[in-house]
Amino acid sequence: MADKDALFKFLCRMGDNCLIIGHRNSEWCGHAPILEEDIALANIALDFIGQTQLWLGLAGEVEGEGRTADNLAYLRDAFDFKNFLLVEQPNGDFAQTLTRQMLFDAWHLPMLQALKESSDERIAAIAEKAVKEAKYHLERSRNLCLHMGDGTEESKRRMQDAIDLLWPYTGEMFKSDNVDEAMVAAGVAPDLADIKATWDNFMDEFFAEAELVKPENAWFQQGGKTGTHTEHMGFLLADMQFLQRAYPGATW
């Protein structure tokens, strides 16, 4: 049995990543470059909000202090959010949104695949459900990134800019800390080194096919997993949590 506090933190990380990237995708609603993408982005955002409910619901259950998924989503401040810095990065142009998505999906899918084998059945059950969605997400984000890399001069330039911009935020996804180690020890979650190997393979294949340049960045930004975020996070939460903060105790 994993340490309760570590398990709670791990579940918050899973849930917060879904919540924040889902939220960012939802910001596109009505403003996407083509109607089909409006629909796809809303669909993906929906998947992530659904997964958030599961992860944060379980986090609250594990914590045992009566907090619901909504309490965790709407009543924590930025320092208590444990999502990667990557997912809170602003949407930017569509190339940045697509790139952010692919970099995340390529972590998310192998992570969920491994979590299907978790020693914690509740986690395995969530992963089982989410993995189907993650498969589609990665297929879509990879295909669109490839098409943009091999579209026009402009789309290629935008893709390269987006990759260069976001690459420094990817290292954090694989940096193991005592929460991750406790999860590995308890058989709850996989070793992040294994996820990294899968991710690296995926990226190598992607760059071979895309004719885009893989950045040689050795310095990675980090802090999200422990609650030290970028300045974007406060504004995102101000927006997202407005009603719950302004009208405490109301039911919606």
Next chain:
Amino acid sequence: MYAQMVKADGKGVKSREEMDAEERAFQDKIDRDVKIEPKDWMPEAYRKTLIRQISQHAHSEIVGQLPEGNWITRAPTLERKAILLAKVQDEAGHGLYLYCAAETLGVSRDDLLDQLHSGKAKYSSIFNYPTLNWADIGAIGWLVDGAAIMNQVPLQRTSYGPYSRAMIRICKEESFHQRQGYDLITKMAQGTKEQKAMAQDAMNRFWRPSLMMFGPSDKDSVHSAQSMAWKIKINTNDELRQKFVDQTVPQAEYLGLEIPDPDLEWNEERQSYDYGEINWDEFYQVISGNGPCNKERLGARVKAWEDGEWFRDALTAHADKKAAKKKKQQQDAA
């Protein structure tokens, strides 16, 4: 209604004697409720009027994403956020079906969008009103989707096959939206003092614009006769508006919300509600571009389209390259 100012082409309804053989056969089909399909002969005026009507409806669905989209990032619970996302996604889907239906009449989606972006094409006046508090999302589902359903349920029987089939799909989802909207505003109306105030504020702002959705009053609705003969309009504007008022007043009473109309009164003789005169000046102003949010709404759509141009171009360029590669492979193999 989402297509509230459709100018019908043609010079008034022709009598059977005035029709030529083709026109007569066409009108006979309509009178017998046989659907007109894309390959069938149809009068040019029918085609043009339908394109205008279907594209107005499609544009309304697309622009209609914006007022509700305005609250997606601020939805107060995960479930409400999911419901709203799913709803706005449905509306985009409705836009897609309807553009497809219009394309069967020989126009392209891009051309229709150009007309929207240039301000030439219209969309429903309702989407030019702002969403100012969370209860507005409930009011939209309840009143706006409710008014849309009033109009669209009869249109399931419209004479043009692809339009009728699109309406059947759309209506199922719209009634779902209406129930969810009513549920949302119920929560607000039965909630805290502040929530009640939000619900009433939403009601105060959305009631009259919702009535305007049905279009001008019958006495000023110049194009109805031809559209009704063609069965692309089934009921008159005032009939539908009255039905909507009669359906909605008891719901508002149940919620304890006051309807902002001092003239609203049950008419025992008509077994219907009388309601106050609608501000038609406001309606025509909003329709012609001077509503509170016309500039923002159209501006947002134009910006999305322009910002997305490189993406669409790249998709096309990629598809072309892929096709060229495939062709070359086939040639090399041969």
